[in-house]
Amino acid sequence: MARRYDSSTTTFSPEGRLHQVEYAIEAINNAGTCVGILASDGIVMASERRITSGLLAPAKTSEKTYQLCGHASCNVAGLTADANILIDQARLRAGRYAYQYQEPIPIEQLVEYVCNYKQFYTQRGGLRPFGVAFLFAGYDEQYGFQLYQSDPSGNYSGWKATVIGANNQAGKSLLKTEYKTGEEKIPNIQEALMLAVKVLNKTMDGTTAAAAAEKMELYTMTRNETGECVHHILNQEEASKVIDAVEAEAASAGDS
Template sequence: MARRYDSRTTIFSPEGRLYQIEYAMEAISHAGTVLGVLAKDGIVLAAEKKVTGKLLDLTATKEGGYGGSGEKIFLLNSNVVAGVAGITADANSLVNFARQAAQRHLYLYNEDIPVELLAQRLCDLKQGYTQHGGLRPFGVSLLYAGYDPHHNFQLYHSDPSGNYSGWKATSIGANNGTAQSLLKQEYKDDITLEEAIGLTLRVMSKTMDSTTLGSEKLEFATLTVDPVTKAPKAKVYRPAEVDALLQKQGLAKPDEDTEMKAT
């Protein structure tokens, strides 16, 4: 029966469902995990990279840019960082749209776009793709970590249907149910950024498919506020910085040379 109603995003099934949206959600549930935790003095984002390999050229991420491989975590504006789960090509299109929307707002009002407004702009676009015939929905969910001087730090999640919601801590992608149950147990309202970093890495270590954590499989970002200028500071960690963080938390993978000597 479903086949009669899943050929268009504009056709409701007799149960009132839009199957194409549900298929997009299913695609996201198989993507790499993305985790966001809101702290009182910042926000942490972590993402599992699926595209790994010894022949992958990561020169640019080690030497220049703002860090990261650009696969899962993106800088949308000086006050907003996003983590994506799903079809990366769709994510690139949405990221470009979000960056343009942020720059238009800056040009018109001479201030950074509020993070909820940016989430609304993307959700308006995504909702349009569920309503007009001939277009499939975007197969990607986003976590927005942002800051504005009125509402301070905020964490939002949006999905292919165009819905968005605010969270204290949440997860999207594969194993998101396990990650959310772990976050429910350990999250505290007065958590600091350092504690949030430790919590995020511990949860990622338990939910990722890999048995070991390393910079080749993990992207990491934080959003804080400069204590002097009060301006938001987004930091997407480079591979060496991710490895240093894992080492500090005792979650780094064993050194191969040490393992060879031990055996």
């Protein structure tokens, strides 16, 4: 039945489904895993680096985490080429807002703009949906640190912790049990980093601890003493320390 309705982005099936959008979501579900966790003093995003060939030169910049403006960044799961178009649109919108109003754009407004752009591609003939999902991390004065997830349909939602990409259901199951939602129990940045590593260990099949640092990209957003957002991607040494702490915690739990 799907074959009669999946050749066009704009045609609904009798069940009310847009098959082209579902295919784009399926492409994301086969992409590298990305984790986002809201901490008490910032935001942590962690992503899986998929190394397809040992002959590839290491990327000079991140292929998973992108800074959109001074107070917002995003993680990408899916087609990087598609993501580049949307990242450029987000940066352009943030810059125009700051120029027009002389203040940073609210995070949800920036996310909504990108999602409206994505939704446009699901209702016009001759176009296809963007095969990419985002985790948006940002800070504004009104709502503080915020974490959003968006998909190719243009839907977006705010989260305290979530996972996109391959094996995302397994990752979300772990977050439901490990992430504490009470205000006094929300993890700090270090605890959130360790939780993100636990999620990636669960979703990345067959990864040894020694190779994990090369296959994980860990990112933090915090604020400094002057109130400016600090974006930091952990280097391999820093990532190894977090991974070792997780391994030590797991070993001690096993001994007890």
